[in-house]
Amino acid sequence: MGNKNSYKEQIAANPRFTKFMKKVLFAVLDIPEGEVRPYAWVAQKSGYPGAARAVGQVLKKNPYAPHVPCHRVVRSDGSIGGYSGGLEKKRALLKKEGLENEADRYTLPS
DNA sequence: CTTCCGGCCCGCG
């Protein structure tokens, strides 16, 4: 029940979410623990390349944080980006996953 | 490094 799949079902069933929002949330759910991805990556994977900023809007309202790991989403230049729960929280969560950060910079996959 | 502007979906008036 606290697993990833159950959140997926809740999200899919919630009529309040648009197709776009669902795609975004699903994409974020697929980010492995201990790794980060850029907003642009989420946008792309959601099928809306170029909608990175709109992705931010969705994440900021993310009702399932931190179960939907929006804290693993950072800016494409590696800088930390934002977090509606407060950046301190975001840093702490990432640190718990083993990500050290130097001056709020994170290393992206590719 | 900072600033500026384009581009995208959503929420509210």
Add this chain to the structure above:
DNA sequence: ACGCGGGCCGGAA
């Protein structure tokens, strides 16, 4: 139903 402004951005200047 329509329009306008905004934001956890991105990339160029």
